Amino acid sequence: GAVVSQHPSWVICKSGTSVKIECRSLDFQATTMFWYRQFPKQSLMLMATSNEGSKATYEQGVEKDKFLINHASLTLSTLTVTSAHPEDSSFYICSAGGHVNSPLHFGNGTRLTVT
Amino acid sequence: GENVEQHPSTLSVQEGDSAVIKCTYSDSASNYFPWYKQELGKRPQLIIDIRSNVGEKKDQRIAVTLNKTAKHFSLHITETQPEDSAVYFCAACNTGNQFYFGTGTSLTVIP
Numbered sequence: 001g002a003v004v005s006q007h008p009s010w011v012i013c014k015s016g017t018s019v020k021i022e023c024r025s026l027d028f029q030a031t032t033m034f035w036y037r038q039f040p041k042q043s044l045m046l047m048a049t050s051n052e053g054s055k056a057t058y059e060q061g062v063e064k065d066k067f068l069i070n071h072a073s074l075t076l077s078t079l080t081v082t083s084a085h086p087e088d089s090s091f092y093i094c095s096a097g098g099h100v101n102s103p104l105h106f107g108n109g110t111r112l113t114v115t
Numbered sequence: 116g117e118n119v120e121q122h123p124s125t126l127s128v129q130e131g132d133s134a135v136i137k138c139t140y141s142d143s144a145s146n147y148f149p150w151y152k153q154e155l156g157k158r159p160q161l162i163i164d165i166r167s168n169v170g171e172k173k174d175q176r177i178a179v180t181l182n183k184t185a186k187h188f189s190l191h192i193t194e195t196q197p198e199d200s201a202v203y204f205c206a207a208c209n210t211g212n213q214f215y216f217g218t219g220t221s222l223t224v225i226p
Contacts, residue, residue, distance in 0.1 A: 036216075108157070
């Protein structure tokens with residue numbers, strides 16, 4: 001149980017375009033999902049907390065207009081990287097947990113390459 | 116927000132030896148501490164976790180200890196095997212159910 005599906009797994013796009021990443025909880029409902037960013041050989045940096053039916057909560061230093069998050073249902077959260085630039089190239093991972101203080105379940109991650 | 120520090124950043128051990136990774140956290144309200152193992156290009160996988168009302172937990176070759184007073188917790192892997200080689204992350208979860216990760220430890224087990 002507790003499967004989180006993330007798509008796409010890899011995307012290459014040109015500078016200036018927008019990219020949407022989907023995160024789905026397949027067998028449980030997730031009122032909260034989390035989006036992380038990971039640079040090579042570095043840790044997972046929490047970008048934002050996605051709340052179903054309300055606005056996402058962004059960590060300090062993360063531009064909310066750059067990284068648009070929508071959590072329209074209990075099983076789907078999307079992250080849109082708007083007007084992507086090469087410095088946005090990274091590994092983006094979503095996660096969800098069923099209950100407070102229980103393990104996070106991660107999606108497979110999306111490798112974004114902006115050329 | 117929470118600040119989680121993790122040491123060492125890299126660790127090499129001989130097969131069969133033990134490995135210890137240490138983390139500290141800053142938010143005294145954090146009450147759940149999982150450890151994740153991540154292989155290159157893959158998602159993090161939970162290997163063990165501990166809640167704030169417990170001081171130690173063991174699962175076969177893996178154990179975690181927690182000192183709430185000192186705000187630090189440690190991962191212990193005994194009888195290491197080559198397949199234990201990976202990057203390990205500690206995390207602290209606060210009352211808002213937000214997880215903050217340590218900087219990671221790249222563990223290499225030498226056959």
